[in-house]
Amino acid sequence: MSQKDVIVTNLVGELKRGTLVLSVLLNTKESTYGYSLVQALQSLGIDIEQNTLYPLLRRLEKQALLSSSWDTTESRPRKYYQISPLGLEVLNDLTAHWQETNKIINTMLEEV
Amino acid sequence: MKLIEQYIYAIGKYLPYNSRKDIKKELYASLLDEIEATYGENPTQKELEAAITAYGTPRQVANRYKENNLVIGSGYTDLFFFISKLIIFALSIAFTIIFVIGLLEGDLTPNKIIVDIARTIARIIGASLSAIAWVGIGFIILTRLNNDHHIDLEDDWTPKDLADIHIGPEGESKIESGLSIFFILVFIVIINTMPFLPSIAESIISSIYCMVPKPRKWFYLIC
Structure with a gap:
């Protein structure tokens, strides 16, 4: 891998990390568990690994943006996450900022 | 499984x-x-x-x-390293001075000089580690008390604070504060190593006092 490729990979990684919270909040409107969320995000084209997602889910839960509950009715107990009322408010604000940033970047790209 | x-x-x-x-x-x-x-x-x-x-x-x-469990808050890191470097520098100077005084007072045999050099290096390392450890503990306690790892020591700063700044050579204030810590450390080390110094100073002051003519009785009456 050339030096340019390494730089691009790192920068793309940074870009993706920045949008990860938005992606998770958008995909937890329905109650969902970790692995199912990984699959849902991957099917949408967001390449995220389990070991990155689970700590992120816990962090968002700690910040009260997600609520969680254990489902022990099935053979394997699973922890389900869902966006909280505070999470919805944050999501709305984040979405507005995302759209604004996107608009600015697009304007700059058109000028180039 | x-x-x-x-x-x-x-x-x-x-x-x-x-x-x-x-x-x-x-x-x-x-x-x-x-x-x-x-x-x-x-x-x-x-x-x-x-x-x-x-x-x-x-x-x-x-x-x-794990969250960002910083032992010392990022806002304190620069200050901690600055004080640590200063401690090493100040203690090196202080123990070197003590070593030179010891040389001037004692025998100048090569064996004794080598032993004293080794002892001085050991003292510098030991005292530096101990001092840095205590400073580190202080910063760790500060970080824990603040409970916020993104500490900003200048969070109450406003542009009005610039009014007191007189433009001069860069780093002047840093050197100034650095030197004060340095001299305090040197003083503490010298007093600790040579506890007889204050009594010598006291005897010098009292001998000077004896040489000065004593005021007459009428002086005390006026006062």
Whole structure:
């Protein structure tokens, strides 16, 4: 891998990390568990690994943006996450900022 | 799936105690979900090993769950390193001065000089480590008390504070504060190493006092 490729990979990684919270909040409107969320995000084209997602889910839960509950009715107990009322408010604000940033970047790209 | 249980147990050893049980339970279920989706319900030992390898070492996995547990807040780091360097510098100077005084007072045999040099180096290292450790403990306590790892020592700064700044050579104020700490440290070390110094100073002052003519009785009456 050339030096340019390494730089691009790192920068793309940074870009993706920045949008990860938005992606998770958008995909937890329905109650969902970790692995199912990984699959849902991957099917949408967001390449995220389990070991990155689970700590992120816990962090968002700690910040009260997600609520969680254990489902022990099935053979394997699973922890389900869902966006909280505070999470919805944050999501709305984040979405507005995302759209604004996107608009600015697009304007700059058109000028180039 | 003993291997998975052993893996989860190994991860648990590095996890924060409060959330360990919950994280382990979730990890176990999630890992089994992934293994089942990738290799089916009855994976071989090799497939299990491949899944675990892809997931990461126990320490790597646990570290992702840890928040930025900084021992010393990022706002204090520069100050801590600055004081640490100053301590080493000041103690080196102080012990070198003591070494030179010792040389001038004692015998100048080569053996004694070598022993004294070694002793001075050992003292510098020992005293520096001890002083830096105490300073470090102080900063750790400060960080814990603030409970905020992104400490900004200048969070109450306003542009009005610029009014007191007189433009001069760069680093002047840093050197000034650095020198004051340096001289305090040198003073403490010298007083500790040579406790007889204050009594010598006292006797010099009293002998000067004796040489000065004493005021007459009428002076006290006026006063």
